[in-house]
Amino acid sequence: MSFSYAVKEAAPAVVNIYSVASMRPGTNTPEVFDDLGSGVIMTSNGHILTNYHVVDRAESILVDLQDGRQFNAEVIGLDKVTDLALLKIDAVNLPTIPQQADLEPQVGDIVLAIGNPLNFGQTITQGIISATSKKRPGSSYVDFIQMDAAINIGNSGGALVNSQGKLVGINTAAQGSLGVQGIFFAIPYKLAKSVMDKLMAYGEVTRGYLGISGEQINQYGQPVRTQIEPVAGVLITEVDPFGPGWAGGLRRGDIVLALNGKQVVSIMHMSAMVENMEPGTQITLDVSRNKRVQQFTVTIGKLGEE
Secondary structure, X not given: OOOHHHXXXXXXXXXXXXXXXXXXXXXXXXXXXXXXXXXXXXXXXXXEEEOHHHHOOOOEEEEEOOOOOEEEEEEEXXXXXXXXXXXXXXXXXXXXXXXXXXXXXXXXXXXXXXXXXXXXXXXXXXXXXXXXXEEEOOEEEEEEEEEOOOOOOOOOOOEEEEOOOOEEEEEEEEOHHHOOOOOEEEEEHHHHHHXXXXXXXXXXXXXXXXXXXXXXXXXXXXXXXXXXXXXXXXXXXXXXXXXXXXXXXXXXXXXXXXEOOEEOOOHHHHHHHHHOOOOOOEEXXXXXXXXXXXXXEEEOEEOOOO
């Protein structure tokens, strides 16, 4: 079975990125520092998504298109939380990656990773989606796509596409540091598009912050270990003493039942709701404390200012 159609559709919109910094990381020693990555052309007038870690230290960024042209790129915005960066080059009528707003990748789908590994030039690798909604070590705020299509240094920021060439995600990292083979990650398209839209509009992404940690429990107060077991609420296991949750009266041992009247089914679900709110938003939490349900009003803080 050939995937040449998908490659023809998507590959022209995947670019090579070279970032140059003038300081040795962690020191004041001057040094020309080159970083290698890939990027995905999202709009025909030059908006390109790549990884934050590819360009975060760059003083200048070069973008090589597949037709041989080279451009200097401007950083429109950075989002360390999702490891995404939005660049802009001064060009028009560029090939764009095929996109489908309602695309729902499934475990077992065939995917192709497109990028510039080790600066060998554009390369395609094939695999399948191994899992969705996976947390990557060191990143608790993003649900990644896990796949086994090989990516290496230089692939970061490149495209993960399906068998029709439509964008599934932005490749971000391999789990090679753990000595594991065949575990690679991509940022889901819907999340990447949402971040891109915010960076285009505001130059940054703001997220709400509550300042609690917890775990879902059943009606007997025991941790929920399976996806089919009913969840009664989220048991708070930690509260940041300087965070908005503490200021609003939340304490360790409280059980959160609902947020603004909506049942809380997991700590991830609750965190996602909070992160999507603007800092300064007031929320109402239904909380069980000492077997008595109370309501707390909490003002959401800003993630990154805790």
